Amino acid sequence: MTNRQIKQLAYEGLWKNNPIFVQVLGICSTLAVTNLVLNTIVMCAALVFTVSLSALTVSILRDFTPRNIRMMIETLIIAFYVIIIDVILKAYWPQMSENLGPYVGLIITNCIVMGRCEACAISNPPARAMLDAIFNALGYSFILLIIATFREVLGMGTFLGFGVPYFSGQYWDKWTIMVMPPGAFFVLAIVVWTFRTVQMSQEDKKK
Amino acid sequence: MNLTSEFYHALIVCISAIFTQNILLTYFLGLCPFIGSSREIKSAIGLGAAVIFVMTCTCALNWLVYHYVLVPFHLEFFRFIMFIIVIAAFVQFVEMAIDRLSPSLYQRLGVFLPLITVNCAILGAALFMVIRDYGFIVTVGYGLGSGTGWFMAIVLMANIRSRLHNDAIPKGLQGAGITLIIVGIMALAFIGFTGVLAGR
Numbered sequence: 001m002t003n004r005q006i007k008q009l010a011y012e013g014l015w016k017n018n019p020i021f022v023q024v025l026g027i028c029s030t031l032a033v034t035n036l037v038l039n040t041i042v043m044c045a046a047l048v049f050t051v052s053l054s055a056l057t058v059s060i061l062r063d064f065t066p067r068n069i070r071m072m073i074e075t076l077i078i079a080f081y082v083i084i085i086d087v088i089l090k091a092y093w094p095q096m097s098e099n100l101g102p103y104v105g106l107i108i109t110n111c112i113v114m115g116r117c118e119a120c121a122i123s124n125p126p127a128r129a130m131l132d133a134i135f136n137a138l139g140y141s142f143i144l145l146i147i148a149t150f151r152e153v154l155g156m157g158t159f160l161g162f163g164v165p166y167f168s169g170q171y172w173d174k175w176t177i178m179v180m181p182p183g184a185f186f187v188l189a190i191v192v193w194t195f196r197t198v199q200m201s202q203e204d205k206k207k
Numbered sequence: 208m209n210l211t212s213e214f215y216h217a218l219i220v221c222i223s224a225i226f227t228q229n230i231l232l233t234y235f236l237g238l239c240p241f242i243g244s245s246r247e248i249k250s251a252i253g254l255g256a257a258v259i260f261v262m263t264c265t266c267a268l269n270w271l272v273y274h275y276v277l278v279p280f281h282l283e284f285f286r287f288i289m290f291i292i293v294i295a296a297f298v299q300f301v302e303m304a305i306d307r308l309s310p311s312l313y314q315r316l317g318v319f320l321p322l323i324t325v326n327c328a329i330l331g332a333a334l335f336m337v338i339r340d341y342g343f344i345v346t347v348g349y350g351l352g353s354g355t356g357w358f359m360a361i362v363l364m365a366n367i368r369s370r371l372h373n374d375a376i377p378k379g380l381q382g383a384g385i386t387l388i389i390v391g392i393m394a395l396a397f398i399g400f401t402g403v404l405a406g407r
Binding site (some may be wrong): 024025026027028031034072075076079080082083086087101102103106108109110111114136177180181182183184185186188189192193194196198200 | 234235236239242284285286295333378379380388390394398
């Protein structure tokens with residue numbers, strides 16, 4: 001693969017076709033963990049791992065997969081990697097495993113993983129499929145980290161558990177709503193709005 | 208625990224799954240089909256009804272599979288694959304059965320059934336039931352309540368969105384953006400139910 005092609009894939013995954021603000025996919029299972037930055041980082045790492053490796057596997061097996069049962073096979077491949085993550089977290093970081101609760105398992109039904117397998121991996125060679133998956137997962141992660149940062153700083157006055165000057169002080173009235181579910185919806189809506197507007201104005205300029 | 212108190216517990220879990228712990232508004236599950244299919248009231252009702260049915264049945268099935276197959280063989284870590292297979296097989300089976308028995312119902316509900324396999328709310332409900340250690344009757348109540356909660360949320364949303372057609376919404380906010388803001392406000396309203404029921 002040439003440098004140019006890699007750049008093209010990165011541009012598509014991170015910006016032009018971003019899973020969150022363009023496709024609005026896979027927000028279900030991960031929005032719940034964005035109340036703390038640390039949870040989000042772990043969740044995003046798990047997602048990058050699952051998406052890239054399952055895209056790679058699907059792509060390697062693409063010539064041997066019967067067309068009509070491919071969804072089932074893709075699901076099983078994804079579930080395999082998710083189980084690995086679940087077992088590792090339970091063994092080495094039980095606290096985090098408890099924090100994330102059922103959301104680790106829910107990566108299986110995360111639409112991005114399935115979407116990347118269906119849209120790219122099933123019809124492309126392994127290297128391309130894996131890069132495409134990684135960039136999409138990173139595009140997804142960076143939006144979630146933005147959301148998590150806003151929610152943790154405004155809601156608890158901390159970042160990664162450490163106090164942030166001013167926000168953790170007595171002059172800042174903590175926005176409890178940010179820690180609760182509605183806060184996640186509002187921040188996500190604002191992020192989607194901002195990025196879409198920027199994207200639209202960019203496209204207008206090109207014309 | 209005797210049977211009466213078990214049923215009582217199931218009722219409480221069911222009601223709290225609808226109002227105070229709504230699966231969509233507090234746990235963010237099933238958000239993708241929610242945003243995608245809440246444009247029309249008719250399809251929202253169809254999808255919601257299918258979710259209630261599938262969620263109640265698969266929760267019960269998964270409870271049986273988990274407690275009578277996975278736990279005795281110490282295969283708990285295998286539950287993700289098992290649950291997904293049970294859900295996919297059940298949905299496929301129901302689709303074929305409805306197609307054969309009632310073509311008119313199939314026309315209304317059939318198109319939504321394949322969508323449900325990848326609905327995270329269904330798998331999420333099954334995982335919650337394992338984590339919270341529910342009994343069988345309580346699990347059925349939980350499945351029913353979660354499904355009903357999801358149904359209510361999507362029907363309300365479709366009604367609100369059908370009134371937005373003629374409103375001037377900023378271009379970047381159209382579609383997903385405005386839907387998320389409305390869901391946020393709905394979630395805010397549902398927080399008002401907190402404390403109505405104590406305990407899960």
